Amino acid sequence: MKELRFGVIGWGYWGPKIARNLDTLPQAMVTTVADNDAQRLAMLAVNQPWIKTATHVEDLFRSDVDAVVIATPVRTHYQLARAALLHNKHVLVEKPLTASIAQAEELIALAQERERVLMVGHTFEYNPAVNELRKLVQSGDLGKIYCFEAERVNLGLFRNDINVIWDLAPHDVSILLYLFGKKPEKIKVQAHAHVQSHIEDVAHLDLEFADGMNAHIHVSWLHPCKIRRVTVIGDARMVVYDDTNPAEMIKIYNKGADVHADPVVSYRYGAITIPHIDWIEPLRLECEDFANSIRIGVQPRAHGGIGLEVVRILAAAQDILKKQERQNAEVPV
């Protein structure tokens, strides 16, 4: 098995985590790291002196790495991924894939043309709890699904280049698409900018599907409590996935409301089941999928097309916000 050489662009919070996981894979290693912050690279040089560092990303592209991981702000994703593909590198881009639909489409076409892997860091698609939830949804055990609800709130971390929708909702949108494998028909948004002007810090997305299912995603940087919860409500069973409760991540509620002769509703109450989840670090599974896809020449689970679907929904939400702003601007004062 050929040794895979990885380059990492962006040595902030997430880059070192990805590098650590890539290094644990068989026949794989991070050989080069690029960041425009020389101080961060100096620290790296002290701790892991065998890794080459580059303050100019071009040096990384021209190096012998087979694949590049891009862990930088969203606005830089497209340009860096495009350059990497043009240098015939396989690419894993942090979520969201790009800042626009056109950018994502171009990257996908370019990866296809160059026969390179293009992958997006939708870590939750590799999360064992999400996969347990997916099994429940796909098996039909939950019955007809009425709705999907996601809540991802906490104090901070505020970003100043993107709003809370682009920052936090990619997680929940990718979970949603992964669980159900279908696209929404309609989207509504309620969002507010409280702390920084013009950067929404609280948002609610409401997605409607052709079959009547709906999804509601609440994201916020402005909340006293850390909540990371997904609820899937079926007519047979309901499931809560609580990412902040490691011992009871998935709870299956055997309860529901039954309609007899509309409008007579009766209730079923049953046991709560907490399945055992074999835990493996999601990022490790994500890195494995990236390496395997490169070796075998297949699409990874979170391939570019999936990244595009998430960007489509984020962009639609953004369009609605812009339209609302224009409408408000036209109201006479």
Place this chain on the structure above:
Amino acid sequence: MKELRFGVIGWGYWGPKIARNLDTLPQAMVTTVADNDAQRLAMLAVNQPWIKTATHVEDLFRSDVDAVVIATPVRTHYQLARAALLHNKHVLVEKPLTASIAQAEELIALAQERERVLMVGHTFEYNPAVNELRKLVQSGDLGKIYCFEAERVNLGLFRNDINVIWDLAPHDVSILLYLFGKKPEKIKVQAHAHVQSHIEDVAHLDLEFADGMNAHIHVSWLHPCKIRRVTVIGDARMVVYDDTNPAEMIKIYNKGADVHADPVVSYRYGAITIPHIDWIEPLRLECEDFANSIRIGVQPRAHGGIGLEVVRILAAAQDILKKQERQNAEVPV
């Protein structure tokens, strides 16, 4: 002090609770109960034989009661309250006051003309935890208020005459208006009917205020967990009021996000304070206020005008839903 005689219309879940509290007041008693279900009245006659019962509400109106409590479905509120006022009775109507703005306005005018008390059963305005929260908001301790969030979800109880907005949101709307004493400028709604056709069982209301504050209210009959939570987020402090956690109903989080030179945000993390709350049953305080208002001839805290404000918001939400339905109906298939 003159003995106050109360009549109760509707002997379902809530009527007996109100009667129990009225009976504990000094110089007050429930003398007559009306319900069109003779079986319920027969049970009452066995347990409290001193109370007169009436299957025809007219018999109650013609009795010697000074005041009437109406604990019946919303669609009957207006007609029953109107009849009671026309019989010169003081009236306490369960929430929401009426099913339309015009009905509420007519009742208020009639009560004024007849010099009778018109009160609405916004029990949460008498809740000691809500009053603690109000003190925090009004004292300025929370700083500038960014947002109010309310979540009131559980499995059931499904109603077939009104949707979840009219059933559950009156609580949170009345809490919102009581805490802040100001009216929203704009309202948005996302609502879905899953279990019964055309009766929304999941809804999100988003209210915007002139000063930039926003309120988000999530109500649902279709959720595996019982959540009854209000969060108030200020720039100085944040408060969570959890109605399902009696020992820690109010939690004050001394934390926040500070903007220095936009867009530089820093975070403050401090202690959590759980104030002691002297608990008195809210319904008891509500009944006391009703009796005192009758005796002294003043407006109760939850007077008709307050009831009207809540109905205004519910009616606005309903209008938006109807408009959305029409828009959908016009989409070609």
